[in-house]
Amino acid sequence: MSEENSLEFLDWIKTILLALILAFFIKIFLLDATKVEGNSMLNTLHSGDMLFVDKLSKHFKGFDVGDIVIIEAPDQESTLYIKRIVGLPGDTVSISNGNVYINGEIYSEHYINTDETLTTNNNSEWTLNEGEYFVMGDNRLPNASNDSRNFGPISENSIVGHAFLRFYPLYDIGFVDKENR
Incomplete structure (x- = not known):
């Protein structure tokens, strides 16, 4: 192998390594993709949907009611859940007569x-401490979603990121539902 070919080969190796390092950095710290498995977020998300997850903005702007988030399952090691934030730190979330109440007011949810x-x-009532969130799936049929009604509020540290864009299936590409107070 000539010296010129060796230098060209090394340039290719450096370029490939740089691309791999950059891709690793993006996946770990900035943006990831996840696949929805199960029906806990029906009718907003369906099993098999592929979503982009923003991992960076949680460090700057936090989360709001209505955000769809990926969380580390508090009741199953090495498992991720996808849920919607319903209650924020300091809120009192209660469920009575089939309605969700936040701080004593009925919370209207058009997506369930x-x-x-x-x-x-x-x-049937949870008061959230600093750094705690109340999350639920959009599918509120009996036993359809394992969420904060079962395992209680989640820690902010267990939130992996904000699911914001569906990119598969192709016919349903777009930003995922967001509900604000």
């Missing part, structure tokens, strides 16, 4: 797939 939200255990 049923008229009622039921509790799945004996607890």
